[in-house]
Amino acid sequence: MQKKIDLPLNHSDIVSLKAGDRVLLSGVVYTARDAAHKRMYEQEEMGMPLPIDLTNQVLYYVGPTPEKPGEVIGSAGPTTSSRMDAYTPKLIAKGLKGMIGKGYRSDEVKQAIMNHKAVYFGAVGGAAALISRSIKSSEVIAYPDLGTEAIRKLVIENFPVFVINDVYGGDIYIDGTTKYKRENE
Amino acid sequence: MKIIEYQTIVEEVKEMCKKANYNLGEDVYTAFSQALKTEKSETGREVLSQLIENADIAKAEQVPMCQDTGTAVFIVELGQNCQITGGSLVEAINEGVAKGYGEGYLRNSIIHHPLDRKNTGNNTPAIVHIELVEEEHIVIHMTAKGGGAENMSDLKMLKPSDGVDGIKEYVLDIVKKAGPNACPPLVVGIGIGGNFERCAYLAKKSLFRPIGIRNHDQTIAAMEEELMMEINRLGIGPQGLGGSTTALDVKIEAEACHIAALPVAVNLNCHASRHQTSILM
Numbered sequence: 167m168q169k170k171i172d173l174p175l176n177h178s179d180i181v182s183l184k185a186g187d188r189v190l191l192s193g194v195v196y197t198a199r200d201a202a203h204k205r206m207y208e209q210e211e212m213g214m215p216l217p218i219d220l221t222n223q224v225l226y227y228v229g230p231t232p233e234k235p236g237e238v239i240g241s242a243g244p245t246t247s248s249r250m251d252a253y254t255p256k257l258i259a260k261g262l263k264g265m266i267g268k269g270y271r272s273d274e275v276k277q278a279i280m281n282h283k284a285v286y287f288g289a290v291g292g293a294a295a296l297i298s299r300s301i302k303s304s305e306v307i308a309y310p311d312l313g314t315e316a317i318r319k320l321v322i323e324n325f326p327v328f329v330i331n332d333v334y335g336g337d338i339y340i341d342g343t344t345k346y347k348r349e350n351e
Numbered sequence: 352m353k354i355i356e357y358q359t360i361v362e363e364v365k366e367m368c369k370k371a372n373y374n375l376g377e378d379v380y381t382a383f384s385q386a387l388k389t390e391k392s393e394t395g396r397e398v399l400s401q402l403i404e405n406a407d408i409a410k411a412e413q414v415p416m417c418q419d420t421g422t423a424v425f426i427v428e429l430g431q432n433c434q435i436t437g438g439s440l441v442e443a444i445n446e447g448v449a450k451g452y453g454e455g456y457l458r459n460s461i462i463h464h465p466l467d468r469k470n471t472g473n474n475t476p477a478i479v480h481i482e483l484v485e486e487e488h489i490v491i492h493m494t495a496k497g498g499g500a501e502n503m504s505d506l507k508m509l510k511p512s513d514g515v516d517g518i519k520e521y522v523l524d525i526v527k528k529a530g531p532n533a534c535p536p537l538v539v540g541i542g543i544g545g546n547f548e549r550c551a552y553l554a555k556k557s558l559f560r561p562i563g564i565r566n567h568d569q570t571i572a573a574m575e576e577e578l579m580m581e582i583n584r585l586g587i588g589p590q591g592l593g594g595s596t597t598a599l600d601v602k603i604e605a606e607a608c609h610i611a612a613l614p615v616a617v618n619l620n621c622h623a624s625r626h627q628t629s630i631l632m
């Protein structure tokens with residue numbers, strides 16, 4: 167079963183999602199990885215305004231390759247999310263509702279997802295050329311000095327993801343592995 | 352005496368960097384197609400289909416299959432009677448990498464210093480290992496090694512009494528800890544023996560052997576197959592979403608070591624196992 171969801175996320179969509187669901191996302195997402203997270207976090211600590219309003223928004227952890235002439239964006243698959251874990255609970259508390267990345271999240275992030283009703287999606291790591299096809303526009307909107315790590319506004323259409331962590335504490339990495347460990351015996 | 356021009360190496364390396372990132376090797380592609388037939392999980396099959404489609408797009412459009420175009424790692428078999436004119440081997444490789452990553456629209460992921468973390472802007476320096484050989488040629492093996500899988504790699508000085516069971520337990524533990532982070536299905540590279548640094552090198556070197564080719568030592572080859580089965584029983588599956596395909600292959604390189612030691616290194620590689628080999632005669 168494949169669900170289609172329009173961004174920004176609304177509450178009823180978020181609570182309808184369960185770990186393991188296949189979803190196609192359409193709408194706006196913002197890119198941010200290590201350096202952009204660090205800078206946003208520091209600005210927040212100093213009481214400065216963030217360059218983007220995160221309320222109800224989705225962050226995509228990605229550092230794309232440079233685009234060839236005529237391309238919207240280069241190859242743009244997910245990077246490992248755990249490197250963002252130190253910053254994420256604070257951003258979720260500020261209103262961030264969704265994240266796209268790959269790999270495990272910390273207990274603190276999973277707790278924040280449950281407490282503030284957010285969702286963590288996984289895209290297929292390494293399927294970057296395929297994923298780029300669902301990115302329709304790309305514009306650097308903050309921290310251009312960070313190069314591949316700058317914050318971009320992307321418009322995506324039918325961007326393929328799986329729900330990894332849902333508001334109910336579901337975690338497909340744990341549940342999927344447990345299920346197939348049993349089946350593979 | 353064989354003479355090889357600096358510029359020949361630059362041009363060769365430049366092309367290798369691009370090809371490695373655009374064209375997934377036949378060995379990995381075949382392993383995907385094979386896994387698609389045997390994978391038990393529907394989600395796992397969906398992931399594998401996406402990876403096959405991704406490889407097709409990357410090849411047809413000559414774009415990087417993954418946005419992490421990696422650290423450029425080289426193993427060079429250098430004939431001891433070969434001479435390079437016009438500059439040094441390592442400089443030539445670095446110039447080739449800078450050109451390949453620049454002209455090929457590949458991502459620059461290398462920083463000057465682990466603490467200041469400023470990007471060098473051309474993906475150099477590359478990591479270059481040189482092995483002197485007797486043949487009159489230079490063979491350049493290159494891999495674009497992604498950060499996600501490299502970060503989940505590990506090394507441990509086991510006790511000789513830990514034996515084969517201890518080695519297996521340790522390898523399975525590293526693969527479990529890596530879970531989805533290393534972008535499974537994986538190629539698991541293992542070094543056994545040598546010493547602390549040699550063991551890590553052996554693990555890396557094992558990953559240069561194509562999928563499906565076993566170690567020529569029968570005992571080690573059997574261990575590769577056993578570990579492969581045990582890893583695939585873990586249930587991690589494609590992208591860690593659950594399934595029966597966690598590893599596409601397991602590679603082991605073993606070497607002599609000290610009577611008191613049993614070093615074991617596990618170098619994980621993601622499914623974007625990107626390799627090129629070029630022979631300069």
Ligand code: SF4
Binds near residue numbers: 244293533
């Ligand atoms: S681990 Fe491999 S497939 Fe995954 S993002 Fe890194 S380079 Fe790409």
